Amino acid sequence: MKMTEENENKPFYKKNSFWIIILSIFIIVSATTYISNYSVYKGKADQATASQSKDAAKSEKKEIKESTSLVDRYNSIKAGKKGFSKKMVIDLLGNPASSQQIDTNGKVENLIWNGIDGKNNISIQITFEKNKATAKSIQGLNIDRKKLLTLADFNELKNGDSYNQVLNILGDPDDYSDTNGIKTLTYESDLDEADSSEDALIKVEVSNNKIIDLEQQNLK
Structure with a gap:
């Protein structure tokens, strides 16, 4: 207490x-x-x-x-699910020479670039859907090959080969296109023709970095 x-x-x-x-x-x-x-x-x-x-x-x-070169810039542009926005493409290529609305709602637009970097023969087309690049193509590349491409060169490739193997064997194509993740490489110049009266052609389709289809016409 x-x-x-x-x-x-x-x-x-x-x-x-x-x-x-x-x-x-x-x-x-x-x-x-x-x-x-x-x-x-x-x-x-x-x-x-x-x-x-x-x-x-x-x-x-x-x-x-x-x-980087024009081709490298073109190749850096993604088309498809993760396609670049219109602004991103214009930042890389500059303002297009022309544009075309593909649908009446104005959601699909085709932009065209001509004569980029002073290369008047080159044309690039990119399709945008809802402001996202979904398809692209480049045409008119001036490819200086060291030798003619032959049927033997074409036969070195098969389905499943990589994109880099195509470039290592055939070199850069004359035309590139890319739609929904499928690249189409077209070769039209410096080809050994079986019939001189007809044009020769090589076309290679690539998806996920692998060849999925090969086609040739009139190769010797």
């Missing part, structure tokens, strides 16, 4: 309960300040990361446009 009376008669700042309350308040204030500061820091960090990502994307597009 005496101990209780002594405890009750202690000044308030000497009581254990007082210091427990003070310590609790200190912990709560410190935790609140930390959480608030962390939220502000995280918000600024997220903004900085987003800004850096945008700057990196812009820098990459600029680098592609300035340091």
